[in-house]
Amino acid sequence: xxxxxxxxxxxxxxxxxxxxxxxxxxxxxxxxxxxxxxxxxxxxxxxxxxxxxxxxxxxxxxxxxxxxxxxxxxxxxxxxxxxxxxxxxxxxxxxxxxxxxxxxxxxxxxxxxxxxxxxxxxxxxxxxxxxxxxxxxxxxxxxxxxxxxxxxxxxxxxxxxxxxxxxxxxxxxxxxxxxxxxxxxxxxxxxxxxxxxxxxxxxxxxxxxxxxxxxxxxxxxxxxxxxxxxxxxxxxxxxxxxxxxxxxxxxxxxxxxxxxxxxxxxxxxxxxxxxxxxxxxxxxxxxxxxxxxxxxxxxxxxxxxxxxxxxxxxxxxxxxxxxx
Numbered sequence: 001x002x003x004x005x006x007x008x009x010x011x012x013x014x015x016x017x018x019x020x021x022x023x024x025x026x027x028x029x030x031x032x033x034x035x036x037x038x039x040x041x042x043x044x045x046x047x048x049x050x051x052x053x054x055x056x057x058x059x060x061x062x063x064x065x066x067x068x069x070x071x072x073x074x075x076x077x078x079x080x081x082x083x084x085x086x087x088x089x090x091x092x093x094x095x096x097x098x099x100x101x102x103x104x105x106x107x108x109x110x111x112x113x114x115x116x117x118x119x120x121x122x123x124x125x126x127x128x129x130x131x132x133x134x135x136x137x138x139x140x141x142x143x144x145x146x147x148x149x150x151x152x153x154x155x156x157x158x159x160x161x162x163x164x165x166x167x168x169x170x171x172x173x174x175x176x177x178x179x180x181x182x183x184x185x186x187x188x189x190x191x192x193x194x195x196x197x198x199x200x201x202x203x204x205x206x207x208x209x210x211x212x213x214x215x216x217x218x219x220x221x222x223x224x225x226x227x228x229x230x231x232x233x234x235x236x237x238x239x240x241x242x243x244x245x246x247x248x249x250x251x252x253x254x255x256x257x258x259x260x261x262x263x264x265x266x267x268x269x270x271x272x273x274x275x276x277x278x279x280x281x282x283x284x285x286x287x288x289x290x291x292x293x294x295x296x297x298x299x300x301x302x303x304x305x306x307x308x309x310x311x312x313x314x315x316x317x318x319x320x321x322x323x324x
Contacts, residue, residue, distance in 0.1 A: 011050070014043055018062070018072035026068045044070070089124035093117065151214040152193050155181045161221045162195070165213040166206055174212055179204070180221035196223035245285050246299040247275045253295035256288070274299070286311060 010033070017032065018024070030037045044062040051059035051074075061073035084092065100113045155162045162179050179195035182203075191208040249256055251271040264276035279285055282304050289298050289308045298305050 011043060011046060014040075015047065015060070015072065018070060022071050023069045026064055026070055029070055047072070084124070086124070086126070089120065093120055093124065096120070148211045148214040149184075149191065149208055151216050152181060152208075152211075153184060155214075155216055155221070156183055156193075158216075159221050161217040161219040162193075163213075163215040163217055164206060164211060167210040167212060178217070179206070180223040182223050196221075243280075243282060243301060243304070244276065244278050245282075245301070245304060247277070247285075247289075247296055248299050249273045249275065249292070249296040250294070253292050256292075256296065260288075272296075282307070290315070 014029075014033070017029070024032075026037055026040060030040045033040065035043075041064075044064070047060045047062045049059070059074065062070065063073070064070050096113055096117045100110060100117070152162065154160075160181075162181055164177055164179055166175050166177065167173075168175055177197055177199045179193075179197050182194045182196065185192050185194060185205075193206045193208070193211075195204060195206060196202070197204040247256070248268070249272050254273055256275065257265065257273065260275075260277060262275045262277040266274040268274060285298065285304060286308050289296065290312060298308050
């Protein structure tokens with residue numbers, strides 16, 4: 001699965017291709033873009049929802065005839081000049097200036113943003129002067145994620161190695177590692193960096209909101225040749241070589257589904273969840289259970305239930321000794 005930027009570029013290229021070559025056979029379109037026919041069909045379905053507005057007359061109208069030839073009707077609407085109202089120009093200028101201030105942007109992106117901003121300022125007139133009094137500051141986690149994304153995007157583009165400080169939820173710790181980036185992907189609403197981890201000597205996925213720091217290094221990235229990762233249906237289930245664990249989570253423990261892969265999920269009457277997952281690291285589940293406290297518990301296997309109970313009892317006894 002490509003990232004959102006790649007998808008947008010492909011769709012724009014597809015529109016230009018079909019406008020210039022009406023009636024091209026579906027197989028030839030797929031061959032020209034190096035894509036499976038199913039992907040081209042999916043892209044055509046996406047183009048049905050694209051245009052200058054959601055009014056019927058402003059939407060693209062791709063279709064495939066009975067002979068498999070592809071046509072794109074109403075294709076001139078999206079290329080007509082867009083007239084912005086003053087408040088729309090103001091909002092766009094503020095957004096462009098905020099983007100230009102992000103750390104880690106590639107130089108060519110900064111140049112492109114500068115050109116677009118200058119043209120919009122000329123066209124916007126009074127609205128441009130109003131925008132000069134508006135500033136946007138990214139705070140907290142949002143700023144860190146924006147900076148990390150820009151750095152990782154630059155590393156992918158320039159084929160340079162990264163040093164990451166990364167939070168591993170199953171061990172509840174920050175790790176440091178060097179990685180050779182491969183690409184950025186969007187899966188189930190989260191952005192991930194696909195990379196070759198030099199410590200693990202294997203492909204790993206690093207979720208953006210768990211990246212504490214991303215530093216661009218001078219070394220060229222050298223990812224190992226690996227099979228493409230198919231994320232069309234989200235993440236694959238956890239590895240079958242671990243033990244099966246069943247967790248019951250209260251409403252306050254539902255966050256676990258954001259950080260742990262699972263094979264099965266069931267809603268409970270009290271608003272909680274029952275998760276079934278497999279893990280090669282029972283100790284990680286024990287730590288998770290201790291963190292959950294009253295918001296979750298291990299149901300099986302019995303030996304892990306006993307392990308969690310013993311560890312919790314020992315911790316309580318140690319606390320009582322310290323308090324006494």
